[in-house]
Amino acid sequence: MQHRLVIVDPAHASSVGHHDEVNRPLLEALIKAGWQAELWADVALEAESHSPQPLLGAFSGCGYEDPRHWSELGGMVNLGRRLEGQLQQASGAEQPVAVWLGHSLLPFQLLGLARHLATAPAARVLLSLMFAPQESFSYASNEAQATANCRVALAALARATAQQGHELQLAFPSRQQETLYAPLLAATGLKSAGIHPAVVGAGCQPQPPAPGAGPQVLLHWGDLKAGKGRETALALLQTVLEQGLPASLSGWGWLFHSHSKARLSSSERQLLERAEAAGLALEWLQGPITSQELVNRLACCPVALLAYDPVRYGRRSSGMLWHWAASRMAVERAAVGVGYATGWLAAEAQELGLPWLSPGGNDGGAWLAAVALAAEQLEASTNTKANSYAAGLLTNSFGQWCSECLART
Numbered sequence: 001m002q003h004r005l006v007i008v009d010p011a012h013a014s015s016v017g018h019h020d021e022v023n024r025p026l027l028e029a030l031i032k033a034g035w036q037a038e039l040w041a042d043v044a045l046e047a048e049s050h051s052p053q054p055l056l057g058a059f060s061g062c063g064y065e066d067p068r069h070w071s072e073l074g075g076m077v078n079l080g081r082r083l084e085g086q087l088q089q090a091s092g093a094e095q096p097v098a099v100w101l102g103h104s105l106l107p108f109q110l111l112g113l114a115r116h117l118a119t120a121p122a123a124r125v126l127l128s129l130m131f132a133p134q135e136s137f138s139y140a141s142n143e144a145q146a147t148a149n150c151r152v153a154l155a156a157l158a159r160a161t162a163q164q165g166h167e168l169q170l171a172f173p174s175r176q177q178e179t180l181y182a183p184l185l186a187a188t189g190l191k192s193a194g195i196h197p198a199v200v201g202a203g204c205q206p207q208p209p210a211p212g213a214g215p216q217v218l219l220h221w222g223d224l225k226a227g228k229g230r231e232t233a234l235a236l237l238q239t240v241l242e243q244g245l246p247a248s249l250s251g252w253g254w255l256f257h258s259h260s261k262a263r264l265s266s267s268e269r270q271l272l273e274r275a276e277a278a279g280l281a282l283e284w285l286q287g288p289i290t291s292q293e294l295v296n297r298l299a300c301c302p303v304a305l306l307a308y309d310p311v312r313y314g315r316r317s318s319g320m321l322w323h324w325a326a327s328r329m330a331v332e333r334a335a336v337g338v339g340y341a342t343g344w345l346a347a348e349a350q351e352l353g354l355p356w357l358s359p360g361g362n363d364g365g366a367w368l369a370a371v372a373l374a375a376e377q378l379e380a381s382t383n384t385k386a387n388s389y390a391a392g393l394l395t396n397s398f399g400q401w402c403s404e405c406l407a408r409t
Contacts (some may be wrong), residue, residue: 002036003098005406010062010083010109013042015050015288016223016261018319022103022199022398024052025291029399033407035099040090050288058090059083062109067137076108076149083112096121099406103128103199106135107146107153114156122165125157126405128196128398129172132180132315147184154188169405171196173317174348175389180315195393196401201323203397206292206299208331214281215378216253217371218301221294221320223260228320229307229339234268235364236305236371237275237282243365245280246372248379253281255301259288298327303336303374307367310343318345325352326394329386336374338367352394353387 007026012019023039030037043057062083069075091097100123102113110127117125133150134143161168170185171193172178178192185192197203209215219233233256245252256272258264264272275282289297298304304324321337328335337349341358349356357374359366386394 002034004095005030005035005037005099005101006097007037007039008087008100008102008109008113009039009041009104010059010112011042011064011104011106012039013044013063014261015048016259018200018222019104020052021291021294021319021323025397026101026199026399026402027052027054029397029403030101033403035403035406036095040087056090059086062086062112064106064137070106070108071136071138071142071145071149073145073149073152076111076152079108080111080115080153083109084115087112087116091116091120097123099124099126101126101402104130106131107133107149110150110153111156114153114160117157117160117166118163120164120166122167124167124169124406125161126169126402127157127171128199129170129177129181130199130317132177133184134180134315151184151187154184154190158188158190169193173198174344174393175351176315176344176347177317193405197396197398198319198322198326198393199398200319201295201326202394203400204291204295204323204326204330206295206327206330209300209333213300214251214253215303215375216255216281216283216301217249217375218298218304218306218324219254219256220305221255221257221298224258224262224264225260227309227312229305229309230268232307232364232367233305234271236367237271237280237364239364239368240280241271241274241278243368246368248372248375252375253283255283255285255297257285257289257297259286294323295327295330298324299331299333302328302334302378303338303371305367305371306337306339306345308339308343308345310340310346313345314343316344317348321345321348322394325349325354325390329390329394334378336378338370338374352390354390 027037038054040056040058042063043060045051046057070079133147136146272284336355338357339345357370359370
């Protein structure tokens with residue numbers, strides 16, 4: 001008899017964003033490994049025609065809600081209880097769950113899961129702590145309160161584990177996150193199981209760039225959320241239209257992809273249309289893209305503009321960095337990143353051994369100059385070998401790692 005495994009992802013409500021890219025291959029890998037795996041996500045996901053399967057719309061109002069609802073302890077507890085109730089209802093009287101698997105969970109979601117586990121039959125619990133303990137989804141963050149909330153959730157997990165005999169395993173997507181959590185784990189009596197492969201991109205197998213194909217600069221990929229560098233990419237394009245291309249970027253193309261609940265403004269669309277018409281070799285892709293096409297495209301981009309806001313993404317991991325780096329590594333080609341000098345992305349690029357350049361200013365001209373310098377450095381680079389950290393993070397897939405962990409007794 002197959003053992004039942006449930007992926008708990010209350011924030012997976014549509015095909016937009018990294019949740020879809022994580023859960024599809026994760027389900028496939030777990031099912032291939034012999035698990036009776038199913039995804040419990042937001043009820044809205046059931047309405048999508050190509051949603052991941054098997055799927056249960058178990059949650060409502062438990063995703064990435066307005067941070068004001070969960071940043072304070074009272075709001076966190078209230079939302080945690082809501083999620084607990086929905087877990088209890090979804091569990092019903094069916095076959096007991098042998099494994100609970102979670103990733104990308106905020107403290108109130110961890111708390112809701114812990115409250116459910118406090119009465120659930122003994123099981124294995126495998127959690128990836130993606131968000132930093134200080135995460136608040138807000139510029140005006142109260143880091144002390146956010147960290148305290150995270151400690152409450154971890155303490156609840158520790159109590160539920162001891163009370164019901166669960167086998168809890170906590171792992172992290174980067175050294176940075178593991179370091180941030182170390183004091184909280186020590187305070188709650190929990191231990192780290194170490195670093196796991198990146199949740200997206202790791203283990204990908206892109207097609208190598210076609211012989212003679214011109215290189216591209218990755219300007220933007222994915223949703224249009226604030227802080228992901230869309231404005232910077234468009235400012236750079238505006239500068240190219242006004243001033244022309246630097247010599248080092250002659251023969252290069254540009255890649256801009258958008259798939260989002262938000263819409264580009266009319267002025268942003270007009271700018272992209274002008275760039276297309278100007279013969280800049282701009283590819284503007286819109287809408288959902290398959291995982292294979294995603295990595296094929298990224299493998300053709302030696303330079304990536306990842307101008308993620310250094311405050312909003314000061315400690316928040318970026319699946320785009322992993323996806324792009326893994327794609328280039330898989331085809332054994334060099335890569336150079338361009339972004340702000342501080343924040344999680346800059347530090348992670350350094351850990352991965354990726355060259356990382358930052359502009360001398362913050363206008364379109366400064367960013368274009370940084371991209372041009374990246375292209376120059378790429379011409380002189382012969383280093384395509386991954387360091388040990390990058391190899392461990394980007395070679396093996398997250399789904400395979402989960403399967404291997406669960407296969408151990």
